[in-house]
């Protein structure tokens with residue numbers, strides 16, 4: 635387990651951190667197309683058509699392992715059911731001091747706190763929420779363009795190439811959706827950015843289950 639918080643390097647970016655200890659970062663982006671950006675609506679939407687639980691499950695499986703958490707993981711949740719701008723919440727496991735519990739209520743509480751902190755933000759603003767957590771009013775498309783600068787990007791797609799044959803160099807970043815598919819036009823723009831489509835097999839999985847299998851695959855390398 636990394637000791638970064640104790641030696642005070644938690645202000646460094648993903649890019650800087652890879653030179654500190656030479657560990658590649660694993661990044662997951664969940665595009666939550668049905669997730670409300672209003673905290674009360676988000677919390678009330680567990681088990682409804684918006685399925686806020688998908689966000690909690692994905693965060694849980696990206697960051698936690700039994701009795702600990704995974705270092706070198708960054709998760710972006712992009713909530714898109716909004717009256718104004720998408721909210722992109724970034725969780726950096728290395729910099730989080732108080733990850734709290736891994737139950738749905740605790741994780742959704744963290745997301746709700748970030749949404750509350752984002753009230754009144756204008757377009758493409760950033761606000762800190764707590765150590766390791768920031769909220770931004772950037773769209774999924776804008777975020778992906780930024781990540782393309784220093785990440786190897788993959789979009790999860792049952793019709794993609796098998797993950798087993800894929801080489802991973804640098805900092806891989808995996809793009810996923812909630813229960814609403816990625817629009818066709820997004821796939822076209824991702825193709826133009828050189829994003830690779832990869833599959834985990836024929837079974838349609840939850841995003842959170844994809845995250846577990848991706849970790850498993852990378853843990854073998």
Ligand SMILES: C[S@@+](CC[C@H](N)C(=O)[O-])C[C@H]1O[C@@H](n2cnc3c(N)ncnc32)[C@H](O)[C@@H]1O
Pocket residue numbers: 790791792809810811812813814815816832833834835836837838839840841844
């Ligand atoms: C529940 S699925 C999305 C379902 C949605 N109705 C669709 O058709 O894309 C959630 C996420 O997991 C990804 N996913 C699910 N099963 C997968 C598989 N076998 N291989 C790769 N990605 C998968 C999807 O691409 C999507 O990003």
